[in-house]
Amino acid sequence: MTGMTYEEKVGNTVICRCEEVTLSEIRDWIGRGYDTVTELKHVMRVCMGPCQGRGCRDIIMREISQAAGIPLDRVEAGAVRPPVKPVKTRLLASGDD
Amino acid sequence: MEWKNRADAVIIGGGILGIATAYYLAKMGMRDVVILERGTVCCGSTGRCGAGIRAQWGTEMNCRLAIATIGIFEHLEDELGMSIGLNQCGYLLVAYSAQELANLRSYMKLQNELGIESRTVSLDEAREICPALDAGDAEGFTYHARDGHADPFLTTYAFLEAAKGMGVVCHRKTECTGIRIKYDAAVGVSTSKGDIDAGIVINCAGGYASQVAAMAGVDLPNWGERHEIMITEPVEPGICPPMLMSFSGNYYIQQRPHGSIICGMSPAGHHHSAECGTTWQFITRMSRVLNRLLPATRDIRVVRHWSGLYDMTPDGSPIIGETDVKNFYHSTGYSGHGFMLAPIAGKILAQHLTGTQPDIDFSPLDYRRFARGELITEPNIT
Numbered sequence: 268m269t270g271m272t273y274e275e276k277v278g279n280t281v282i283c284r285c286e287e288v289t290l291s292e293i294r295d296w297i298g299r300g301y302d303t304v305t306e307l308k309h310v311m312r313v314c315m316g317p318c319q320g321r322g323c324r325d326i327i328m329r330e331i332s333q334a335a336g337i338p339l340d341r342v343e344a345g346a347v348r349p350p351v352k353p354v355k356t357r358l359l360a361s362g363d364d
Numbered sequence: 365m366e367w368k369n370r371a372d373a374v375i376i377g378g379g380i381l382g383i384a385t386a387y388y389l390a391k392m393g394m395r396d397v398v399i400l401e402r403g404t405v406c407c408g409s410t411g412r413c414g415a416g417i418r419a420q421w422g423t424e425m426n427c428r429l430a431i432a433t434i435g436i437f438e439h440l441e442d443e444l445g446m447s448i449g450l451n452q453c454g455y456l457l458v459a460y461s462a463q464e465l466a467n468l469r470s471y472m473k474l475q476n477e478l479g480i481e482s483r484t485v486s487l488d489e490a491r492e493i494c495p496a497l498d499a500g501d502a503e504g505f506t507y508h509a510r511d512g513h514a515d516p517f518l519t520t521y522a523f524l525e526a527a528k529g530m531g532v533v534c535h536r537k538t539e540c541t542g543i544r545i546k547y548d549a550a551v552g553v554s555t556s557k558g559d560i561d562a563g564i565v566i567n568c569a570g571g572y573a574s575q576v577a578a579m580a581g582v583d584l585p586n587w588g589e590r591h592e593i594m595i596t597e598p599v600e601p602g603i604c605p606p607m608l609m610s611f612s613g614n615y616y617i618q619q620r621p622h623g624s625i626i627c628g629m630s631p632a633g634h635h636h637s638a639e640c641g642t643t644w645q646f647i648t649r650m651s652r653v654l655n656r657l658l659p660a661t662r663d664i665r666v667v668r669h670w671s672g673l674y675d676m677t678p679d680g681s682p683i684i685g686e687t688d689v690k691n692f693y694h695s696t697g698y699s700g701h702g703f704m705l706a707p708i709a710g711k712i713l714a715q716h717l718t719g720t721q722p723d724i725d726f727s728p729l730d731y732r733r734f735a736r737g738e739l740i741t742e743p744n745i746t
């Protein structure tokens with residue numbers, strides 16, 4: 268990323284690899300008032316990829332904390348849904364009911 | 365956000381019904397429209413739904429509403445200026461007995477009379493529409509090409525952003541705690557952040573509609589029913605090109621444009637429920653159905669599983685209109701089809717409230733129909 272302006276770096280930095288969402292897109296939506304993990308997840312699918320936010324949730328929470336001026340430990344992490352670790356349907360289908 | 369003490373209309377609920385209604389009210393010239401959402405927008409059923417859109421219904425009312433709503437969806441991205449993730453892939457309805465096929469055919473006749481171009485398809489044609497489908501045990505199929513699905517978040521936020529552009533105010537994390545009544549009319553609401561005087565109060569509280577109605581002393585027969593749903597990792601397109609659905613088979617399966625497969629089935633027993641939550645039984649049974657119908661899904665991974673409430677009424681049809689308390693309106697009880705009906709329902713209620721003749725006469729959806737025994741019972745639901 269040498270030779271890029273700060274804006275270009277922000278624009279090109281991918282924060283959510285699963286859904287290919289950049290830092291500038293995240294800052295843009297936070298600026299429009301979508302300042303919770305839940306709402307950002309809804310508009311950009313961040314935290315909804317195969318890794319379920321393991322790769323991006325912390326960075327997004329840090330961005331919210333900075334933009335909203337609230338301590339990181341007060342930023343809500345949003346819902347984490349089962350099965351948490353992706354499981355093949357053939358394995359799930361073999362369970363008891 | 366600016367707090368106004370008075371509004372022309374206050375809408376309780378930031379799901380797609382509340383937000384689409386606010387959008388149409390503003391579009392039709394209402395000045396001060398305020399939405400109250402106790403959580404965040406889409407935190408209720410809207411953000412938990414399958415967002416399927418279909419016109420293959422079994423009552424005249426639902427057919428009329430649905431074909432009109434599809435007409436709106438088809439131009440919504442242009443109108444609102446934002447993507448809504450619409451995928452008009454068609455619904456392939458699967459019948460598993462001669463009786464069920466005869467039923468689907470009779471509803472199809474009604475649909476055709478109302479301008480809906482649904483049709484029956486052969487097993488061969490069904491395989492063309494959905495090549496990976498294993499439906500040797502099916503009796504027959506009906507199909508309507510203009511059915512499909514959209515992204516529930518994007519659709520709701522597209523309505524919200526367009527509404528905000530016209531001055532609509534949406535208060536998140538603001539709970540309606542009371543309806544203020546003078547004589548026989550609603551004059552405003554109490555909220556966790558203060559009171560607002562309002563000319564009109566609209567209950568769009570989804571699965572909590574009867575609690576909100578009770579604040580004004582209005583008794584709604586609605587109840588919540590929990591429905592589970594799951595989504596897979598994104599996979600190559602073409603695993604399930606249409607929306608696959610069966611009433612007796614009790615399933616709906618769709619593949620979103622980004623590749624994930626979303627599927628759900630109705631709970632055994634249809635118990636009343638006020639809470640969301642998930643069960644292993646669902647994920648096991650749903651995976652079996654998926655593997656049987658679409659064997660190509662066996663090695664695909666499930667990444668999330670959640671549930672939401674259907675806001676049920678005794679006849680499975682919505683409640684739209686004024687209550688015994690003047691200026692207090694309902695737009696609730698959409699069971700499993702409130703996402704798709706929201707654009708038309710928001711539009712016709714807004715037309716009525718701004719003094720225009722509604723595109724569709726919704727007076728039969730008045731909540732007093734239950735007391736009168738004039739039910740509009742929808743047969744085409746799981």
Ligand SMILES: Cc1cc2nc3c(=O)[nH]c(=O)nc-3n(C[C@H](O)[C@H](O)[C@H](O)COP(=O)(O)OP(=O)(O)OC[C@H]3O[C@@H](n4cnc5c(N)ncnc54)[C@H](O)[C@@H]3O)c2cc1C
Pocket residue numbers: 376377378379380381382400401402403404405406407408409410411412413414415416417538539540541568569570571572576591592593628671672673674675695696698699700701702703704705
């Ligand atoms: C698993 C599942 C699958 C579905 N699939 C489909 C489908 O394929 N197609 C389709 O058309 N429909 C589908 N539905 C149905 C659809 O989701 C609903 O009919 C629709 O979202 C209802 O929208 P709503 O705005 O009325 O309710 P909601 O989205 O539930 O919104 C109501 C809002 O009101 C808020 N609220 C409640 N009480 C208060 C209060 N006192 N003060 C302030 N706010 C309050 C809640 O927080 C909530 O956000 C499905 C539903 C589920 C659960």
Ligand code: FES
Pocket residue numbers: 282283284285286313314315316317318319320321322323324
């Ligand atoms: S990195 Fe965001 S969901 Fe995986």
